[in-house]
Amino acid sequence: MKKYILTSTLAALLTLGGLSVPALAGPEDVVVEHAWSRASIGMNRPGAAYMTIRNTGDEPVTLIGLATPLAMMPEIHETKTNAEGVSSMSPAGEIAIAPGESVALEPGGLHAMLMRLQELMTEGDTFPLTLLFDDGGEVTVEVPILGIAARGPED
Amino acid sequence: MRRRAILGYGAAGVGAVALMLFVGWWQVDGPGGPEPVGQRPVALTEMDFRLTDHEGNAVGPETLIGRPTMAFFGFTYCPDVCPTTLSDISEWLDDLGDEAEEMNVVFITVDPERDTVETMAEYVGYFHPAIRGWTGPEEQIARVADSFRATYERVPTESGDYTMNHSASVFLFAASGRFVTMIDYHEPREFAVPKIRRALEEEMEGAT
Numbered sequence: 001m002k003k004y005i006l007t008s009t010l011a012a013l014l015t016l017g018g019l020s021v022p023a024l025a026g027p028e029d030v031v032v033e034h035a036w037s038r039a040s041i042g043m044n045r046p047g048a049a050y051m052t053i054r055n056t057g058d059e060p061v062t063l064i065g066l067a068t069p070l071a072m073m074p075e076i077h078e079t080k081t082n083a084e085g086v087s088s089m090s091p092a093g094e095i096a097i098a099p100g101e102s103v104a105l106e107p108g109g110l111h112a113m114l115m116r117l118q119e120l121m122t123e124g125d126t127f128p129l130t131l132l133f134d135d136g137g138e139v140t141v142e143v144p145i146l147g148i149a150a151r152g153p154e155d
Numbered sequence: 156m157r158r159r160a161i162l163g164y165g166a167a168g169v170g171a172v173a174l175m176l177f178v179g180w181w182q183v184d185g186p187g188g189p190e191p192v193g194q195r196p197v198a199l200t201e202m203d204f205r206l207t208d209h210e211g212n213a214v215g216p217e218t219l220i221g222r223p224t225m226a227f228f229g230f231t232y233c234p235d236v237c238p239t240t241l242s243d244i245s246e247w248l249d250d251l252g253d254e255a256e257e258m259n260v261v262f263i264t265v266d267p268e269r270d271t272v273e274t275m276a277e278y279v280g281y282f283h284p285a286i287r288g289w290t291g292p293e294e295q296i297a298r299v300a301d302s303f304r305a306t307y308e309r310v311p312t313e314s315g316d317y318t319m320n321h322s323a324s325v326f327l328f329a330a331s332g333r334f335v336t337m338i339d340y341h342e343p344r345e346f347a348v349p350k351i352r353r354a355l356e357e358e359m360e361g362a363t
Contacts (some may be wrong), residue, residue: 006211036239041277046314048234078314079235081323083342086237086306088320091313107239108340114234115314148281149242 007104029057030097032131035143036153040121047071047114047121048128049143050153054094054102060146063095063103070127072116079108089113094134108153121145159300191279194304199224199332202302205357206291213233216302218333223335223354224259224328228305228349230266230319231278236340240321240323243344254355255285265307265321266350267296 023123033049033085042124047070055061078092092110105111112129114121121127125144146155191204202216219226225244229237230241241262263280267290270278275288290296300307305322312318323340327350335354338347 041281045232046234046316048238053255075313081236084306084326085337085339086320087323087340088310089318107235111235115312115316138333148238149245151239151246152243154204 004012028086030060030061030131030137030139031056032134032141033138034153035120035141036131036150036155037112037127037143037145038150039123039145039148040117041148043117043120045117049112049114049115050105050107051112051141051143052102052104053131055097055099058099060099061097061137063097063131065132066112067130067132068114068127070118070121070129071114071155072118074114074129075112075115078103078109078110081108101130123147160298187317194347196305196328196334198302198334199328202299204291204295204298206289206295206299209270209279209288209290211272214287215274219261219328220260220332222257222352223330223357225351225354226261226263226303226328227258227323227325227327228263228265228300228303228307228321229323229337230264230276230321231270232246232266232316233319239326240340241279241282242327243347244286246344247347247351248283248285253356254306254352255283257355258285258351259287259305260285261287261289263296263299265296265300266309266319267291267293284335327351327354329354331357333357 031054034053035049035055037047037049040047053063063076066070066076069075075087076092079087079089081087083084090124095110103110123145125145128140128143129143130138149155169316176228197213199216199219205217206214208214227240227244230239231237244260248260260283262275264275270290277291279286279288279291300322303322307319307321310318310320322352325338327335327337330337336355
């Protein structure tokens with residue numbers, strides 16, 4: 001079990017990076033950067049969120065799930081495009097991140113799929129998303145909601 | 156009598172050979188042959204389908220002929236690939252500037268059950284104004300996809316809903332309707348705009 005402290009270094013790092021994504025609490029070794037999502041059209045469609053999850057520690061970490069008040073079924077999904085150019089999406093399962101490595105959740109690959117939205121995702125708002133790790137650790141990030149046509153965290 | 160019998164056997168033999176040739180052709184090159192994988196789309200001039208655009212206008216392949224066309228498949232309940240493709244295209248169109256105004260840009264749904272004309276109108280409204288949203292009856296969507304050699308498939312999700320697997324490439328056609336090339340989903344962005352320019356240039360050549 002890792003220590004649950006809000007490190008000032010982490011907060012400083014995120015602030016220096018010009019990111020509006022303060023980690024609220026979490027294992028000191030996991031750093032979440034560049035989190036963003038797209039506004040939703042209504043509440044029937046699933047939303048998607050993206051971010052980079054970095055393991056700055058000496059031991060591997062395994063992401064096993066997500067939790068958010070925004071959606072009943074948040075899950076890490078992966079989009080794959082085959083040789084014929086056909087894209088499909090499926091649950092990604094557990095994601096192990098080796099020490100010093102990072103995993104990018106980005107368009108066209110891994111993403112936090114937000115199924116059964118409980119509220120509208122409105123541009124300019126944020127929502128808390130908690131990453132659950134296999135050692136019981138949690139990291140919560142505030143994910144900014146950008147426009148529907150956003151392409152990345154800078155949009 | 157005997158001669159007639161021989162003639163009869165001969166005719167039967169010729170018939171048998173012809174039948175064998177026909178069967179062979181049917182299985183290899185004919186309609187019975189296997190569909191080659193990754194085949195190119197046919198020319199727009201050879202397509203035949205009736206759809207409705209997001210403003211309620213009746214549209215078909217002939218709507219696209221005369222201007223270069225960028226077309227792709229998707230659905231509005233798609234959380235990842237489709238908004239990404241639409242945003243990419245919006246950015247390519249911004250890069251092209253005035254040239255983009257000479258193009259047709261069409262987003263064709265593979266999920267007509269949920270993507271009505273109104274839904275398509277709302278959805279395309281969030282992206283570049285050149286992008287048109289086309290929908291229509293299921294069997295017409297199937298015809299379009301077939302002509303493009305595109306595929307789609309309805310897949311149930313754990314949430315009790317469904318999602319669609321579909322061809323995510325962007326197809327480019329010249330003003331004449333001829334298929335030029337496609338932009339694959341994971342292709343680096345910097346290749347896209349030159350490819351679009353190529354389709355636009357073919358139009359210029361055709362005009363002179």
